[in-house]
Amino acid sequence: MPEKILILDFGSQFTQLIARRVRELNVYCEIHPYNNVPALTEDVKGIILSGSPCSVRDQEHPTIDLSQYLGKLPVLGVCYGAQLIAYEHASEVTPSTIREYGRARLTEIHNSNRLLKELTLGSVVWMSHGDTIKEIPDNIEVIASTESVRVAAYKLRDQETYGIQFHPEVTHSAEGKTLLRNFVVHICECEQDWTSEQFIENTVAELQQTIGNDKVVLGLSGGVDSSVAAMLIHQAIGKNLYCIFVDNGLLRKDEFETVLDSYKHMGLNVKGVNAKDKFYAALAGISDPELKRKAIGRIFIEVFDDEAHLIEDVKWLAQGTIYPDVIESISVKGPSATIKSHHNVGGLPDYMKLKVVEPLKTLFKDEVRLVGKTLQIDETIIGRHPFPGPGLAIRILGDITPEKVHILQQVDHIFISNLKKTGLYDEVWQAGAILTPVQSVGVMGDERTYESVVALRAVTSVDGMTADWCRLPYEFLADVSSEIINKVKGVNRVVYDISSKPPATIEWE
């Protein structure tokens, strides 16, 4: 087992970011809800308590038995975490008198303190809190202050317990990474040896041990996650992995054939299943986006189930679940917070009676890509933009017909291939085209036309949770627009979506 840092989640929106920053230091870490933390094992090197929307002044504030950890191994409290430790040590925590949200500067730093080594005076830190630690007892030492917050960072004198009022995990905290490195590497003494190579070695060995000679079935989607999961399992058990790649008729132009081909080149034991007609039949006449998603999910399960039954004696179902899905489903927001239904198209029913194996469930998306690169998976698969499970069905507003799919595939193909041709593809996080139900008047030659409006969408993002529209060059947009209107029959107008998320979403449905 790799050594690790445990992050106790008190419900802050930034908890995942803390984990990402720790992982960037090549140190493995896990997030657990504060009220469901596994017992300490020897591989745990330190604890981080996250922030929270709650206040320690509330009667019912979330809390834990700190004596399990404090003084036994290094602990870092961030924002609420810091307030909680201070509060439990008889400090006074009061509502902030001035607004403490956004940038502040460290005006005093005890550089001799190991947590603050190499931090510079005036360094920008990012604050976001409604409470302030005011009076502190003698056994707490203030180690950094800002202009308005005296206890910006503190240490319990007799132990490696620290609290910081600001958020080192957000990029606005200029030296946040240095602080986290000081904690994780110098104070917790983690080795920084958690790399994709090590992950692959451990995971392949674990998979071999758990699966043995059993057969495993996996649904490939053409995306990064399922492809990387497949390659890892393939390394572990070879031909006993049976992959199924379903053509739902909602993929990009030529995608089924090209992706199937790359999978075969990668040595995977993969079966392509053409189920287009089943999907089109189930979608006929349905305009409501959620009903479309449900119909697609249902047919996918039917097709997958039929195929899986053809594999004699299969025991395991492999899935490309990644860490953000797991965290969302166990978040402190309570049992009602489940994985977003619309991101769960590949979920299979219990009656399949297969044991589930999810080799990527501890990884963030960028880590999955790194593992994919280390496994030498083709760049066309690893560098691929995310593509929604329901595919073009949620980019065709209104009901789906094979003709509309055909129009959108051509439009999308022109857009995406031009992004690739001009080298813009990798600068964009996700791009695609939308077929609107709007008909607009145009003029082609001497004739008036009355044809469809398509929209182009390209966004920059880190994880899809927030996104901004890409400032694609006008010349590029002009070329793509005229190529679409000239080549795609049925389209006479192209618009570009300039909405950010939030308040818009990336997909239109």
Ligand code: XMP
């Ligand atoms: P939104 O539209 O919510 O999308 O901003 C965020 C990311 O999720 C993808 N997405 C989906 N993925 N099934 C999926 O597998 C879906 O139903 C679905 N809806 C949105 C979207 O493409 C973007 O990457």
